[in-house]
Amino acid sequence: MARALINVPASAKRGEVIEIKTLISHPMEPGYRPNSTGEILPRDTINLFVCTYNGEEIFRAELSPAIAANSFIAFSTVATASGKLEFKWTGDNGFSATESVAITVE
């Protein structure tokens, strides 16, 4: 399981725009780089990142090999209700990682 770091405020006012920052440990091997013996390393990247807020999809990103290793994605959302933010990354070679964060909305 890849290690993921999520930064979301623990609590927010209703209607407030909150910033979500995500970082996941992944080599994002683009599939063009030679190793020390000159062989091209096969592609191994994350292709899709989806964020859901209480089950509703709020953000979706299609990643290409041009996204740096240990992919960082920051975006925002409106704090509508207390609940759970879920993050899912999927990629080559059956890669899949999920993470969730609770948020309290007053």
Next chain:
Amino acid sequence: MTVPTRRQILISAVALIGGTGMSSLLAIKPTWATPAMMRAAIRKVIGEAPLRKGKVRLDLPPLIENGNAVPMTVSVDSPMTEADYVKAIHVFNEKNPQPNVLSIRLGPRAGKAAISSRIRLADSQTVTAIAEMSDGSFWSDEADVVVTLAACVEGI
């Protein structure tokens, strides 16, 4: 049927050599994206819709020492209401092995149309960000960058 003249034989021979030469040239697969490939990739996303400058702001450092992790921010001027919001943000490049960088879907629930990431750039080039609005219009911004250490193709 007449016997072919020497000139006709020569012409057909030249055509044959020329033809095979062309096809072997075409068989070589380009390793790098080109500005033309970027334009084609953009057309694939926006179709025949006009692409206008403005509303979008693409922030990239103008001088990049290490192309392996370049901080990038795309923000779009939009109220992000149910009636008027940014549907998608796409980022393209000219000279990486592939023209696509990032493709994002969002909606009025984002509150603010701004995203950040870290990208790879393999060469000094122009990066283009495109925003698709809820009314179907497309807006863009470009950033010219100078890259000292290239990403993607350097050996490790």
